[in-house]
Amino acid sequence: MRVTVDVKGEDTHEIDLESVPTDGDAEPTYQDLLCEIELSPHEVSVLVDGRPVPEDQPVDSAELTVLRLIKGGSPSAGG
Template structure:
């Protein structure tokens, strides 16, 4: 399954996730830690250990260097 991952303020990525893949699996190719982001679907945060059920998510970075 191909999922569009919109990292707010940083661009959009297409990520391939296998059957049974979780939202956390979407972060691996983007090199974000699950501790520094929230994954949002339809305006609501989703648990990272849940299977991916949509074709588009938003990723909000919680911690940014400065």
């Protein structure tokens, strides 16, 4: 199965699940897909049909959206 991964505000990737490395004989997970496009599950949320999915769940959708999480810092000092 080919999967379309849309990283919002960035690139769209087409990934062939059969080529995704996994741990053992397991099916590829959303985390495996993130590794393929060099993203950490700690930096993003994976959405299928607009709903978040666990990164350790096997991929069961041909289209998914990846949202980068925004890390806040301390506000700059105004003067």
